[in-house]
Amino acid sequence: GENVEQHPSTLSVQEGDSAVIKCTYSDSASNYFPWYKQELGKGPQLIIDIRSNVGEKKDQRIAVTLNKTAKHFSLHITETQPEDSAVYFCAASSTNAGGTSYGKLTFGQGTILTVHP
Amino acid sequence: DTEVTQTPKHLVMGMTNKKSLKCEQHMGHRAMYWYKQKAKKPPELMFVYSYEKLSINESVPSRFSPECPNSSLLNLHLHALQPEDSALYLCASSEQNDEKLFFGSGTQLSVL
Numbered sequence: 001g002e003n004v005e006q007h008p009s010t011l012s013v014q015e016g017d018s019a020v021i022k023c024t025y026s027d028s029a030s031n032y033f034p035w036y037k038q039e040l041g042k043g044p045q046l047i048i049d050i051r052s053n054v055g056e057k058k059d060q061r062i063a064v065t066l067n068k069t070a071k072h073f074s075l076h077i078t079e080t081q082p083e084d085s086a087v088y089f090c091a092a093s094s095t096n097a098g099g100t101s102y103g104k105l106t107f108g109q110g111t112i113l114t115v116h117p
Numbered sequence: 118d119t120e121v122t123q124t125p126k127h128l129v130m131g132m133t134n135k136k137s138l139k140c141e142q143h144m145g146h147r148a149m150y151w152y153k154q155k156a157k158k159p160p161e162l163m164f165v166y167s168y169e170k171l172s173i174n175e176s177v178p179s180r181f182s183p184e185c186p187n188s189s190l191l192n193l194h195l196h197a198l199q200p201e202d203s204a205l206y207l208c209a210s211s212e213q214n215d216e217k218l219f220f221g222s223g224t225q226l227s228v229l
C-alpha cells in the first residue's frame with residue numbers, strides 16, 4: 001500500500017518568514033495530493049491540493065509543488081502569520097482501475113508549525 | 118452550507134455503555150466517511166459510505182457499527198468499547214468519486 005513520509009515533524013518560524021514542509025510517497029499510482037491544516041479542537045481543513053498532471057499550484061500565500069519522478073511534494077507558506085500555527089498533514093491517494101476514488105487518503109505523520117510574533 | 122456538523126463534541130462513556138455519534142452534511146455529497154484520530158497522529162480511515170451503502174470497512178472491530186439512514190446523515194454506534202478506543206472521531210464527506218474531503222470538527226471520545 002501507499003506510504004507517505006512527512007518532514008519536519010515540528011517547524012518553528014518567525015512571523016513573516018517562509019515555511020516549507022516536505023512529503024514523499026511510495027506508490028507511483030498516486031495522483032492526488034492534498035494538504036490539510038488542523039487547528040486545536042477542530043477537524044482537518046483542506047487548504048490546497050494538486051493532481052499529478054500539474055507541477056505547481058498557488059493560492060495567495062500558499063503553494064504546493066509536485067515532483068512525480070522523485071515522488072515528492074512540498075507545501076510552501078510565505079509571509080507566515082501567527083494564525084498559520086497549526087498541524088499540517090500531507091496526504092496521497094489514487095484513483096482505482098474503475099476510475100472511482102473513495103477519499104481513501106494516506107496521511108503523513110503531520111508537522112506542527114509554530115509562527116512566533 | 119459547506120459544513121459537516123458532528124454531535125456531540127465531547128463524550129465520556131463506560132465500557133458497558135451504548136452510545137451513538139452523529140454527523141450531518143447538506144452539501145449534497147453522496148460519499149461519507151468515519152475517521153479515527155489518536156492524539157498527535159494522522160486520521161485513520163474506518164468506514165466509507167457511497168450512496169448510503171457501506172463500501173469500505175477498514176477491518177474495524179464490530180463494537181463500532183456505522184449507519185447511513187439517508188444521504189445527509191451518518192451515525193456511528195458504539196458498544197462495549199475499550200479504553201484504547203478513546204480518540205477523536207471525525208466525519209467527512211465528499212462528492213462521489215472525488216477525493217476532496219470536508220471534515221467535521223469531530224467528537225472527542227473518552228472511554229473509562
